Amino acid sequence: MADLKEPPGPTSPPSPPPPTATTTTRALRGASLLILLQILSRALTFIANQILLRFLTASLLGVSTQLEVYYLSVIFFARESLRVAIQRQDTTTLSASLPSSSSSTSTSSESAKDRKDGKSEDGKDAAAAATQAVINLSHLSLLLSLPLSFLFGRVYLSSLSLSTLQSTPYLVPSLYLYGLAAILELLSEPCFAVMQIRFQFGVRAAAESVATFLRCAVTLGIAVWGARTGREMGTLPFAVGQCVYAVGLLAVYLWKGWKLSGREGFSLWPRRLLLSGDEKQQREELEKDKSKVGGGKKQDLFVLGYFYRPTLDLASSLMAQSVVKHILTQGDTFLVSILSTPTAQGVYALANNYGGLLARLVFQPVEESSRSYFSRLLADSTTSPSPSSPSSTSPSSPSPSSPSSKPSSTALHQASTSLTTLLKSYLLLSLPLLVFGPPASSPLLTLIAGRRWTSSSSSATTVPVDSAPATLSLYMYYIPLLALNGILEAFVSSVASEAQVHQQSLFMTAFSLVFAGTGYLTLKVWGMGARGLVVANAVNMACRIGWCWGFVGRWFAERTGAGKTGEKGGKEEEEEREKNDGEGGKEKVRFGVLDVLPKPGAVAAAVVARSVVGRVVGAGQQEVVMGAKEAVWELFKIAGVAVPFVVAVAIAEREFLLSGYRALQGKRQQQKS
Incomplete structure (x- = not known):
């Protein structure tokens, strides 16, 4: 330690960017x-x-x-x-x-360019x-x-x-x-x-x-x-x-x-990584924040000199949740392998591959980017150091997930607006999927996978009648649940404390039991085959969405002065935060069900379009073996109904669409300037 440089002052380390448009x-x-x-x-x-x-x-x-x-x-x-x-x-x-x-x-x-x-x-x-x-x-x-x-x-x-x-x-x-x-x-x-x-x-x-x-x-x-x-x-x-x-x-x-x-x-x-400054002083500071170092025990900031302890502790807490989450995510495959034949597994895999295509193309990338975005936005707003506050870079400063942390009102408003916009966008994308997805399943499978995957024959070279088309049709109703759960769990994983992660793991364990019970009923008792797996997954996903929605609502309420979340009263904390945030603190943070639901006009358009499609395509078409020409004609009729439906939804949601367009234009102008 003798030949190390003196540690830099409290304002020397580079601070992360503030939660701005960048x-x-x-x-x-x-x-x-x-x-x-x-x-x-x-x-x-x-x-x-x-x-x-x-x-x-x-x-x-x-x-x-x-x-x-x-x-x-x-x-x-x-x-x-x-x-x-x-x-x-x-x-x-x-x-x-x-x-x-x-x-x-x-x-x-230091290079000449750096010095310059x-x-x-x-x-x-x-x-x-x-x-x-x-x-x-x-x-x-x-x-x-x-x-x-x-x-x-x-x-x-x-x-x-x-x-x-x-x-x-x-x-x-x-x-x-x-x-x-x-x-x-x-x-x-x-x-x-x-x-x-x-x-x-x-x-x-x-x-x-x-x-x-x-x-x-x-x-x-x-x-x-x-x-x-x-x-x-x-x-x-x-x-x-x-x-x-x-x-x-x-x-x-x-x-x-x-x-x-x-x-x-x-x-x-x-x-190996080395500590800077007085190691004893750092340990004493870490003891004050028990949530980071595990009960206030005297521990080094780096495990074995290599691994940053707060991050390692959080990863350990998340591991238990990961086990339950993976069982829930891949539990359908585990369950079908136990309760059904390889043929039924193949049918469900086909429906999952095609039905989940939208989730993998759009929802998954947005979920991953949102997790990074919310983590950085809310962490930066809480822990950004001030040049006049040496203690702001202390390892014992609160994390954005701790109950005592108070992100700025600007960051809270931005996070709430972004989350609400994402959820409502997902629901609007789900409307045409719910209306046109089920009737389009059979003709799409005919064109994509071939006639033997849609045949009603029970020969060895084909699939049972209640499998591919019917399973894919039912899967369309499951996709919106996938979308909502993905973005909500991304937000939860970005802000939840270790105690809240443990709580979520307990609830997810309970939901896994609900999933297993529902799967047993649909597969063994009712004999629904691959469709039973879709139903079991939908029930499980609805439970997870309900828990995450409640968590997000409570999280915003605790940080906007709704109730006492610290030593001061909620009103006093709100006034103090408004004083510190200036004009940004006057922005009202809202997060509710009504803010993300489609307008009544959009819902009415969906109901009418679904009725029209049912009449145009005809009932029971999923069990009809059709050729390529018949499949194309069916899809053409569905598209004829889809065009006026999209126009009607755009008119009903014009305010939301225009506000999103203005926001994107504003960010582009800020980027150019």
Whole structure:
């Protein structure tokens, strides 16, 4: 410690940007880029899958879905909680806790350009050290993947029946390849974390685009080659394609990350981090904030000198929730594998792939970007240091999720407005889906998947009548629930304290029992097949939405002076916050059900359009085997009703649409200026 530089003053570490239009613009730009990426990659995957469906049976598709769940389980448990915790990491506190220059993140002497621009070498070193802390934590994902891949693989093999093992070629080698793919993909996690905290979404877009193209090309190539040579390839094309995807992802991330690390002065390998200043004083300050260090015990800020303790503690708390969340997310596959046949699993996988396409193209990228946006917005508004307040960079400053924290009224209003806008936009997008999705299911499947997936025959080469078209039709009613739950849980994960995370885990455990009970009734008692899974998922998702909605409402109420949330009364706290925030404190923060519901005119248009479509298309068309021409004609009639419906909704919601357009125009003008 003798040869270290003196720690910088309390105002030396770079503070994060305030919650202004810059953060919002970068988040919106990132979300737009991710949506475009999803559209392009999913379009490519979609085309490849349509060709693959000609070579697949329903049972083989069901087994490949199980392998994908194994792969996703390893990935999810190894990195999900760490990703969320890293996104919520307080960069101001972390930078203040790190040395201005250390052996782990030291850079070369200050360049002439830096001296000319007046940039501080100490500030660069602190930023590099903060990045190094993120990289160190990300390497834990790789360590977790090794035992997880082995454990889950053994569990999956033991659950397979002898008939499935004998009838599916290359099943065991495919399982090993999926495990290898998970480990290879997690090797890129440190680079991903660096790009994510720096809002460099372009790197992710490039990596996933290259990886997706390679996976589609290899998977399709092996399947076509096997069909032409008369070889039964089984699930091997999917497994090899997933390995190639992981290699492509790793190559692009390493290339970009290596160049950035050389320029910024951090390492992609784990490196030891040292405390700055008086270590004893820092420990005493940390003892005052028991929520960060676990009960006020004397602990170092960095575990083993590598891992930032507050972030690691939060990740540990999120791990229990991740287990329950993954069971709920992939529980449909677990349940159907226990209670149904591989053929039914394949049918549900088909409906899930097509029905969830909108969720993966639009909702998932928006959810990921929103999580980063809300975390940064509300954390920055609470913890942004003031030059005149040395204690503002103290590690013991409250987090935005703690009950005593009070984000500024401007940040609260911005967060409430953004969340309300997203939820209402989702509901408006859901209207045409609910109206035209169910009647369009059968003709769409005829054109996309082929007639044997919509046939009512019960032969060995076809699917039972109550499966693909009917399941996809019912799935359309489930998609709006997916959308609402995704954005609400993204907000909850951005602001919830550790105690609230534990509470959410308990409720999600209860919801998982509700899901299992509903699934047993629909699959075993009522014999609904794959449709029963959709019903069980919808019930579970409605429970999760209800809990998240209540949490969000309480969270805003506690921070807008509705009741006593601290030592002072709510009214006194509100007056003090308005005084500190100036004019921004006068903005009223609102979040309610009526603010997100569509206008009565839009709902009326949906009811009328649904009635007209039912008359035009005709009842019971889902069970009619039609050719390509008949399918196109049915879709054409549905489109004829859709056009006036969209116009009617646009008129009813003109105020909301115009306000959104003005907001986007204002952000573009701010960006240009």
